[in-house]
Amino acid sequence: MHNHLRDFSVDRRLLFFCTLALVIGMVSTLAAWVLLNxxxxxxxxxxxxxxxxxxxxPAGHTLGLWVIALPVVGGLIAGLVARYGSDKIRGHGIPEAIEAILFRKSxxxxKVAVLKPLTSGIVIGSGGPFGAEGPIIMTGGAIGSLIAQHFRITAAERKVLLVAGATAGMTAVFGTPVAAVMLAVELLLFELRPRSLxxxxxxxxTAAFCRPFLLEGGPLFAMQTAAPVFQDFAICLAAxxxxxxxxxxxSRCLYLVExxxxxxxxxWMWWPAIGGLIVGIGGYFEPRALGVGYDVIADLLGNHLAVTAVVSLLVVKAVIWIFALGSGTSGGVLAPLLILGAGLGTLVASVAPGSDANLWPLVCMAAVLAGVLGAPLTAAIFGLGLTGDFNALLPLLLATGVSYGFTILVMRRSIMTEKIARRGLHIYREYGVDPQERAFVADVMSAxxxxxxxxMTFEAAHRLYFGPEQRYRFYPVTDDEGAIVGMMDRNLLARGLRLHPGAGLASVFEQGPQVALTTESCQRVGRRMADLNLECLPVVADLHSKRLIGVVSRSDLLKPSRxxxxxxxxxERLIGG
Incomplete structure (x- = not known):
């Protein structure tokens, strides 16, 4: 009786897309290797x-004041490439990927696949305070999209391959496949279905398996902290x-600068050069603020820097990152955020009583990431994947959750969506099971x-059913065996009265009608009605006999939402009321 019901909607095409995803994972890993090199x-x-x-x-240079000019040159090149190559290379990659997914059919x-890693390499190589993750997310996404465009598939299926490429690239750079999957779920896919997951x-x-062949294997910042104790609970909340x-x-400073x-x-072509000037000046006074800074992250996680040095690094890194990113140049946000968060954690460790000092740079690193991205699970698993420190999992989860809660209460949008919103495009990041997916036509139709x-002649139908006492806008028309022929409304009736008033109603229908089955979900039927611009559909027992058993309207499909x-x-108060 219920054989038509399934937990998930899947078909054999899923095997095809999984196969393509394996190829995309390999190619994106190669792209990550090219970008890092x-x-x-x-x-x-x-x-x-x-x-x-x-x-x-870059901190090991001996250029003196000349170092100020290098980010200016990199920014100038980025501006020229963006103007005369493709302006899609501007920004840090993730908002651009989201916009392509939601508003450009993926x-x-x-050009993006080639120019984004090239420009990012120049910008970061000239001292830009960015990481490689934003560019590789954009580049991997472009790879997935381009491969998808060679096949006859839907925009929704193309989105899946775009996200597969983006997250595979992130995996290749950081060696964090689970966090990359969580990033897709929390930030890029906007759905949770087998076809996408x-x-x-x-x-x-695939990217994680291929990574050791081109890049170093294992956690990027391997470390081990002591098991958390109860007193760490309060510190996690405060952190x-x-x-x-x-x-x-x-986030707010970034968009003030923008x-x-x-x-x-x-x-805007000249803005990255101006931002590069700020970067160069900051880099002159604090050389370790230049470039990707993975070595700085390692030192912060290992608690190898003095508090005064950390404060200086934090201030300079924050300022140059905000001005560089606000200028519209090409670079990523994750690595700078990791540095800022780890630096804050070093300060927390200096005042945290009796706990493992190495824990708090890691915890704050992930928590800052959670607040900026609005993705707490991604941030917690990312911190775990970067270090392999399972003792830190509980503090990571609590601190990222608190940071996430703080930012969603005080901010309307995150860095990931603010730029898109400023272009007049709204993104709503909450999603759940559609009630129309859980209800079927049989539950809502008029039987x-x-x-x-x-x-019946048109004259008789007009007199009996379309006069002053008309009860329904549409009437199903059936043949002698009860099979549906079509749906009659006033427009069709007027046409029949004008051409053949004495003919039968069936004469006006030139082809078989669209129908619904009782086993179809309300969502599926609703989308079909929207695509065909129909207000109601006849419901039939089966597609062979097309015997009419009901009618479903747009208003019927809204019943599950009640x-x-x-x-x-x-x-409601159910106890003690």
């Missing part, structure tokens, strides 16, 4: 005047609030409807 190459070229792919920190161009898992797992406040401050750039009487015989409204808005 591009950053290394340009870092050596700009700061050490060497043609080398060695991983070196279509990305080959499985390909993303396949792509991320979460501080991180949420820092995330809020950084507004300032927008007010300048200059074309045994009043139907008209196909042999229970949801009651659950959401009606407050």
């Amino acid at each position: 591009a950053i290394h190459f340009f870092t050596n070229l700009f700061f050490f005047q060497e043609l080398s792919f060695a991983d070196r920190s 279509q990305m161009s080959p 499985l390909p993303v898992i396949m792509a991320c797992a 979460g609030v501080l991180c949420g406040a820092l995330a809020t401050l950084m 507004d300032w750039f927008s007010s300048l009487p200059l074309h 045994d409807p009043l139907s008209l015989s196909g042999s 229970s949801v409204f009651h659950e959401e808005h009606v407050r």
Whole structure:
């Protein structure tokens, strides 16, 4: 009786997309390797005047005041590439990926796949205070989208492959496949279905398996802290609030700076060069604030820096990151946020009584990320994946949750969505099971409807059913065996009266009608009615006989929402009332 009911809506095409995801995972890993080597190459070229792919920190340069000019040159190149190449390379990647997913049918161009990693390599290599994750998310997404565009698939299916490429790229850079999958769930997919989740898992797992062949395996910042104790509970709460406040401050300052750039009487092409000047000045006074800064993160997590050095680094890194990103150049946000969060954690550790001092840079690093992204599970699992420190999981979960709660209470939008909102596009990030998915046509239809015989004349139908006492806008028309012929309304009736007033009603229907089955979900039927611009559909027993058994209208399809409204808005006291 209920064989048509399933937990999930899937078909065999899922196997095809999982196979494509495996390929996308491999290609995105290769793209991550290219991007990281591009950053290394340009870092050596700009700061050490060497043609080398060695991983070196910009802080070791001996350029003196000349270092101020390097980010300016990188920003100028980024502005020129954005104007004459593709303006889609501007920004830190994740908002651009979200916009492509929700508003551009997941279509990305080959230019983005080539120019984004190249420009990001130049910007970061010249001292830009960014990470590689934003560019690789955009580049991996472009790879997934381009591969998808070679097949005849829907926009929803193309979105899945775009996200698979984006998250596979993130996995390849950081070695955090589970966090990358969570990022897809919390930030990119806007749904939780097998058709989207499985390909993303396949792509991320593939990237994680391929990563050791091109990049270093294992956690990026391996460490181990002591098991948490009860006194850490209060510190986690306080750290979460501080991180949420820092995330809020950084987000608001970023868009104040962006507004300032927008007010300048200059074309946006020149803004990255101006931002680069701020970066160069800050980098002159605090060289370790330049570039990706993975070595700085490692030192902060290991508690190797003095508090005074951390404060200086925090201030300079925050200022140059805000001005660089606000200028519209190309770079990522995760690595700078990790530095800022870990720096805040070092300050927390200096005053936290009797706990493992190495724990708090990790916890605050993840909590700041949770507040900025609005993705607490991603941030907690990301911190775990970066370090492999399972003892820190509980503090990570609590602090990221508190930071997330703080930011959603005080901010309307996050860094990820504010830029899109400023373009007049609204994103609502909450989603749940649609009540229309859980209800079926049989639950809401009007059974045994009043139907008209196909042999009835138009004159008789007008006199009996479409006069002053008309009860329904539409009447189903059936043949002698009760099979549906079509739906009659006043427009069709007027047409028949004008052409053949004495003919039967069935004569006006030139093709078989659209129908619904009792086993179809309200959502599926509702989408079909919206696509065909229909207000109601006849419900038939089966597609073979098309025997009429009911009618379902748009208003009928809204009935499942009534229970949801009651659950959401009606407050009840069930005990002690």
